[in-house]
Amino acid sequence: MGKLFPYLYDLGMKPLEDGRFYTIRKELISKVKGRVLEIGSGSGINFPFYRNVEQVDAIEPNPAMRKKARSKLEKAAVPIFCHEQKAEQLLFPNQTFDYVISTLVFCTIPNPEAALKEMIRVSKPNATFYFFEHVKMDNAILGKTQDLLTPFWKVICDGCHLNRNTVEIIKDAGLQIKEIKYYYKGLFIMVECTIQHETVNVH
Numbered sequence: 176m177g178k179l180f181p182y183l184y185d186l187g188m189k190p191l192e193d194g195r196f197y198t199i200r201k202e203l204i205s206k207v208k209g210r211v212l213e214i215g216s217g218s219g220i221n222f223p224f225y226r227n228v229e230q231v232d233a234i235e236p237n238p239a240m241r242k243k244a245r246s247k248l249e250k251a252a253v254p255i256f257c258h259e260q261k262a263e264q265l266l267f268p269n270q271t272f273d274y275v276i277s278t279l280v281f282c283t284i285p286n287p288e289a290a291l292k293e294m295i296r297v298s299k300p301n302a303t304f305y306f307f308e309h310v311k312m313d314n315a316i317l318g319k320t321q322d323l324l325t326p327f328w329k330v331i332c333d334g335c336h337l338n339r340n341t342v343e344i345i346k347d348a349g350l351q352i353k354e355i356k357y358y359y360k361g362l363f364i365m366v367e368c369t370i371q372h373e374t375v376n377v378h
Contacts, residue, residue, distance in 0.1 A: 195358070199307060204221055207227075207276065210232070211228050212232050215278075216244060216257060217243075217244070217279075219244030219257075222247040222255055223252075225252065238259070268297070269296055271298070275294050279308060281344075310364055345366060349370070351368060353368060
C-alpha cells in the first residue's frame, strides 16, 4: 500500500483539492513566514502556496510520496527541503521554527501525542501552529459510523484514523487554541494554535 497509496490518494482527493481545499490551503499558508516546518508534506500539494517565507523544512516518511513531490519541489518559489523523517522523531534543534503546518496528516501519525511533543520542542516560544485535518464528528450517529469504519479504513488508507479527536490531542499537548474553523459539518477543521495562552475564537 505504501507505494500505491500516493497515487490513489491524489486521484481520490482531486475533486476536493480542486475546489474548496485549494482556497483553504492557500489562505492558511499565506499566513506563514520565517522558518517553517511542514509535517507530512505528502506529494507536495502545499509547496506552490509558499511565498513570503525564509525556508520550509518538509518531512515525509513515505518515499513514494517524496518522489511524487519532486516536480512541485523544483518549481517552488521559496527554498523547500524535503526530509525523510517521522513526526515523532524530528531531527532538528530546539526552538528552530516560527511556524508549523500540518494538513490532512495527523490522522495517519501512529503516535500523535509524541509528534506534538516534538513539534513543540523544535518551535520557537512564540511559534504559531496551523492544522487542517479531518476529525471525529460531534454528531452521534456520524461519529459512531466513523468508529465502525476506522479499522477497515486504516488498512486501505495507509493507517488513516477516521475517528481521531485531534482537537483534544492538541489541547492535551499544551498548545493554546486561538481559532477553530469548521468545514463540511465538522468533518474537517482548521485550528490555529500557539504555545502561549490565547483566547479561543470559534467560527
